Amino acid sequence: MITATRRPAPPSHALHAPTFPVRTARPEEAAALADLSRPFVRSGALQERPVSLYAAHAADFLVTEAPDGTLDGCVGLGVHPAETGEGQGPAGVVYNFCVAGRRQGGGVGATLLRAVLAGARTRSLATLFTATTGGGGLFLRFGFAPATARLAPISWTESLDPRREARILRKALQLPG
Template sequence: MITATPRPAPLSPALLAPRPSVRSARAGDAAALAGLSRPFMRSGALRERPASLYATHAADFLVADAAGRLDGCVGLRVHPAEPGECRGSAGVLYNFCVAAHSQGHGVGAALLRAVLAMARAQSLGALFTATTGDGALFLRYGFAPSTAGLAPRSWAESLDPRRNARILARVL
């Protein structure tokens, strides 16, 4: 007879980390959004955007806020259906990034869950994004490879073919 008490397996650091707080960005977050995005723009993972965009379009963004420090962000731009189209309004996720020190800790997943909920609340029919990475997080959350022809025309036409980005979509 064995009387030893089993020890629980140690928890991973990701499970011990507090869940990130996701909130809507404010105009005052513009400098932090630009700073968070800058390394990703330099690496080519994000398109170049002027710092002024973050103040002008702050309402598009959700941010992961860790005690006043922004650890991640994602923008959601709504594209109403164009005249003659059979689809409803669609959303485009853009400028999705997570600070290097927060990657692997659920920040991206929290942002994606929040932006999906926001898109549903706005009754969007589908979400699109373009990524130069593997898109694994998007794929885990129901996105699938798509084409520019199915995406909002103005957004699809703005994509730079030299970036060789994959278009992913999710029907809501």
């Protein structure tokens, strides 16, 4: 008799969520990234960033786009080197995650988050952090959990505006190999 070890079933969101093409943003899309982010900045969900930052860090951003070429969503993945004495490798920070209002609830955010998780694993990041002023439901469904600032990269936590009262979330990644 041959027996096999049961694998846990994938989460239901992974089974039924549509996927959309994801690509790296280009520097010339900096103004479009800023435009996509603007409603979230106005609501207080995102920190305002100058167009020059989007241009300089375009390679950090993954985007999805509509058939007409407008951006439907974006997410940044910043890499922070290991801090002295920490004993861990570099950590990733997921930032400026937004989906155009017309596309929310249709799987664009889940597609972007799956892509950023895959990119983090490819870069051998063992841990990801993010800060959210909302409920963070999508992050929680993807295995992020509340964390303290002391676990996160200092340079990143010092850049957070305490007036925004953002919650820090963390996800440990299983690396390939």
